[in-house]
Amino acid sequence: MAETEPETQKPQETRKRGDWSLTDFEIGKPLGRGKFGRVYVAREVKSQYVVALKVLFKKQIKKYNIHHQLKREMEIQTSLRHPNILRLYGWFHDDERIVLILEYAHGGELYGLLRDCTYFTEKRAATYILSLAQALAYCHEKDVIHRDIKPENLLLDHEGRLKIADFGWSVQSKNKRRTMCGTLDYLAPELVENKAHDYAVDNWTLGILCYEFLFGVPPFEAESQKDTFQRIVKVDLSFPATPQVSSEARDLITKLLVKDISKRLSLQKIMEHPWIVKNADPTGICNN
Numbered sequence: 001m002a003e004t005e006p007e008t009q010k011p012q013e014t015r016k017r018g019d020w021s022l023t024d025f026e027i028g029k030p031l032g033r034g035k036f037g038r039v040y041v042a043r044e045v046k047s048q049y050v051v052a053l054k055v056l057f058k059k060q061i062k063k064y065n066i067h068h069q070l071k072r073e074m075e076i077q078t079s080l081r082h083p084n085i086l087r088l089y090g091w092f093h094d095d096e097r098i099v100l101i102l103e104y105a106h107g108g109e110l111y112g113l114l115r116d117c118t119y120f121t122e123k124r125a126a127t128y129i130l131s132l133a134q135a136l137a138y139c140h141e142k143d144v145i146h147r148d149i150k151p152e153n154l155l156l157d158h159e160g161r162l163k164i165a166d167f168g169w170s171v172q173s174k175n176k177r178r179t180m181c182g183t184l185d186y187l188a189p190e191l192v193e194n195k196a197h198d199y200a201v202d203n204w205t206l207g208i209l210c211y212e213f214l215f216g217v218p219p220f221e222a223e224s225q226k227d228t229f230q231r232i233v234k235v236d237l238s239f240p241a242t243p244q245v246s247s248e249a250r251d252l253i254t255k256l257l258v259k260d261i262s263k264r265l266s267l268q269k270i271m272e273h274p275w276i277v278k279n280a281d282p283t284g285i286c287n288n
């Protein structure tokens, strides 16, 4: 299937939201399966633009009572425009399905790449962390906290640029929140302890991801959820002897995995950190 077409032909510009139906698309191979439906690569017939269609079954949405979460995810994602955030161009529904028209991430899941190479080079890790910090700074400016950044929710486009996908757990609010959500390994202490939390939860997650990118496992991994919980709350952080990771990288991780929210490194400070400045490719594209 052809690569994505120029900006002018993107599907959101050829139709008004709600005017779509499945007959507007040639459906290609399945890309993956999520909890609530399947994702296919597809081509919009008129513009020939390649997209990903996420097909969700209304029965499942009703059964798990996720209607509000989905609506919130769709509203937030359509409003965001950033090179490192997966675009949601529009959606439509029929009697059985809700179909989301998404930007196609040709490179698939970052998680797959990490599993294939066990851990990333410092240059690759720093490039992804910079891309994430820039995308999150944009989200935070718009009062959006993602709260569920993890490798499975990060996709790569055909150039290898990181894209944050899946806004299912994000919230748009100026106020402090109090709902437990997300996957334990990536959660900040204030979230696992069910305390009020704010934007700083995403900064903590960048520390977790930075560690996982460089060492291949998240820092507080344990046999049981209870043990992971204990390790997060105590910030039981240690660095393995192998692979060898620079002291600058360890410095950034140590400054992000800080229990006291007021002392946790800000997104701006992450972007200016010597390890990022030295290693990250500002184009967000990495080939090594």
Ligand code: AMP
Residues within 6 Å of the ligand: 031, 032, 033, 034, 035, 036, 037, 039, 052, 054, 086, 102, 103, 104, 105, 106, 108, 109, 152, 155, 165, 166
């Ligand atoms: P999800 O239901 O969002 O968890 O998606 C299931 C799987 O489909 C993901 O893990 C990805 O491998 C794949 N996928 C989802 N969205 C896209 C996309 N926009 N482009 C390419 N692959 C995708």
